[in-house]
Amino acid sequence: MRGWWPCLNTRVVEAAMGLYQQNRVACPECDALLNVASPPAGKKLVCPRCRATLLRSARDPVGRGLALSLTSLILMPPAFLMPIMTFNLLGLDTVDTMVKGVLHLFAAGFWWLALLVLFCSMLAPMLESLLVLLICLLARWRAYGSFLIILLKAQRRIRRWAMLEVYLLGILVAYVKMIDSGQVHLGVGLLCFVGMLLATTLNTVMFDSRPIWEEIGRRGGYRARGARLA
Amino acid sequence: MKTARSEQLVLCHDCRLLVRSRGDGSSACPRCGSPLHQRRPHSLARTWAFVIAAWVAMAPANLYPIMTVVYFGDGEPDTIASGVMRLAEEGMLPIAMLVFVASIAVPVLKLLGIMLLLLTIHFRWALNKMQCMILYRIIEVIGAWSMLDLFMISILVTLADLGAVAQVSAGPGASAFAMVVVLTMLAAISFDPRLIWDLQEEAHD
Numbered sequence: 145m146r147g148w149w150p151c152l153n154t155r156v157v158e159a160a161m162g163l164y165q166q167n168r169v170a171c172p173e174c175d176a177l178l179n180v181a182s183p184p185a186g187k188k189l190v191c192p193r194c195r196a197t198l199l200r201s202a203r204d205p206v207g208r209g210l211a212l213s214l215t216s217l218i219l220m221p222p223a224f225l226m227p228i229m230t231f232n233l234l235g236l237d238t239v240d241t242m243v244k245g246v247l248h249l250f251a252a253g254f255w256w257l258a259l260l261v262l263f264c265s266m267l268a269p270m271l272e273s274l275l276v277l278l279i280c281l282l283a284r285w286r287a288y289g290s291f292l293i294i295l296l297k298a299q300r301r302i303r304r305w306a307m308l309e310v311y312l313l314g315i316l317v318a319y320v321k322m323i324d325s326g327q328v329h330l331g332v333g334l335l336c337f338v339g340m341l342l343a344t345t346l347n348t349v350m351f352d353s354r355p356i357w358e359e360i361g362r363r364g365g366y367r368a369r370g371a372r373l374a
Numbered sequence: 375m376k377t378a379r380s381e382q383l384v385l386c387h388d389c390r391l392l393v394r395s396r397g398d399g400s401s402a403c404p405r406c407g408s409p410l411h412q413r414r415p416h417s418l419a420r421t422w423a424f425v426i427a428a429w430v431a432m433a434p435a436n437l438y439p440i441m442t443v444v445y446f447g448d449g450e451p452d453t454i455a456s457g458v459m460r461l462a463e464e465g466m467l468p469i470a471m472l473v474f475v476a477s478i479a480v481p482v483l484k485l486l487g488i489m490l491l492l493l494t495i496h497f498r499w500a501l502n503k504m505q506c507m508i509l510y511r512i513i514e515v516i517g518a519w520s521m522l523d524l525f526m527i528s529i530l531v532t533l534a535d536l537g538a539v540a541q542v543s544a545g546p547g548a549s550a551f552a553m554v555v556v557l558t559m560l561a562a563i564s565f566d567p568r569l570i571w572d573l574q575e576e577a578h579d
Contacts (some may be wrong), residue, residue: 168392169392170377170378170383170385170392172385172390173507173510173567173568174377174503174507174567174568174570174571175377175378175379175385175568175571175572176375176376176377176378176571177375177376177377177378177380177381177383193375193571194503194504194507194567194571195504195507228529229529229533231533231534231536233536233539233540234536234539236536236539238532238533238534238535238536239532240529240532240533241532244532245528245529245531245532246528248528248531248532248535249527249528249531249544252531252543252544254544254548254549256549256552256553257524257527257528257544257548257549257552258528260521260524260552260555260556261521261524261525261528264518264521265525293389293406293407296388296389296406297388297406297408300388304517304518304559304563305559307518307521307525310518310519310521310522310525311521311525313472313476313519313522313525314521314522314523314524314525314526314528314529315525315529317469317472317473317522317526318526318529318530318533320466320469321461321466321469321526321530322530322533322534324464325445325534325540326540328533353389354390357389357390357391357405357406360389360405360406361389361391361405365403365404365405365406365407366404366405366406366407367404367407
């Protein structure tokens with residue numbers, strides 16, 4: 145998702161080769177070895193060879209992470225449980241919520257499909273927000289132990305399985321499909337869903353674990369006192 | 375150009391620390407404790423395995439019905455392709471295009487794209503590295519969009535649950551298609567883009 149959202153399209157600074165001696169970085173996508181300095185706040189540094197993002201420096205990443213993950217976690221219960229749409233045909237009413245869709249698939253015996261929908265539309269976004277919240281809290285409390293290391297690794301792995309924006313398109317397609325068959329009304333759940341989607345997506349795009357990793361490194365890494373990995 | 379590998383440095387997969395190491399998985403990152411690898415381990419073999427498995431799952435996903443819509447007692451099972459045709463016939467062309475792109479074009483092009491990258495590395499084809507990189511990034515970003523059809527099914531089964539009047543039920547093709555989506559995403563995750571650039575380094579040596 146990098147660079148796809150307007151809020152992040154701050155000006156790009158190209159990594160200079162050999163200009164700075166403060167910091168050496170390898171590009172994660174093409175392995176180029178570069179000497180770089182931290183980019184100014186709000187800008188990102190890209191690899192001169194393959195244009196991958198090397199470094200970003202967000203203003204107050206921990207504070208923003210806290211705010212955005214709290215927002216999305218607060219909006220999640222209503223987004224999951226309140227009606228996304230209601231459908232009315234011949235006086236019969238049906239209500240669609242995100243949880244009900246998954247339960248329906250389970251009840252019909254499509255447990256594998258139900259699990260996947262549950263994971264990609266609800267569990268993964270929830271876990272990701274929860275992880276970012278915990279990471280930011282621990283960073284604020286200066287608890288740079290092995291628990292924080294595990295959380296950071298989990299956050300990096302779960303990120304790509306959250307597919308809220310695709311779910312929004314799914315809602316749109318379902319809405320258009322049903323609109324000719326009866327009366328369709330959009331519900332409060334949809335509003336909460338869109339808010340949650342915005343907060344979660346901004347969080348994913350803006351969260352920068354690098355300063356936290358650097359602090360862990362300064363304190364001696366996973367072998368430091370109080371930090372033990374299983 | 376200097377690379378981390380040519381300087382005997384390894385980038386940690388998890389915390390992105392640059393470490394001096396042999397990078398054969400025998401040493402751990404001093405910062406986060408993860409095993410250090412020069413490249414993602416067995417990247418090509420794993421990616422091939424996921425790609426082949428995805429092609430296999432593609433057959434039931436497209437041949438079996440993914441959804442049955444019954445409206446006033448009338449309706450028949452739809453496969454992915456017939457669902458798109460139905461949408462187009464009912465005059466919902468933009469939505470038909472959207473579903474076509476998400477459920478047919480994206481999975482097929484994604485698999486072909488990954489295969490092109492894999493073959494480029496195997497046979498050392500002299501393709502433009504930057505174009506390969508753009509292809510890789512597109513494959514990474516669009517992977518999730520194939521879930522569109524499955525999310526839509528989970529919404530429709532609840533919304534059109536009116537017994538004899540209207541009923542939507544999922545079909546076995548949907549489970550197979552879910553498998554395709556997961557396998558193509560795993561293929562993209564296990565592919566290491568640095569292998570593309572290694573060709574260039576080897577050509578200069």
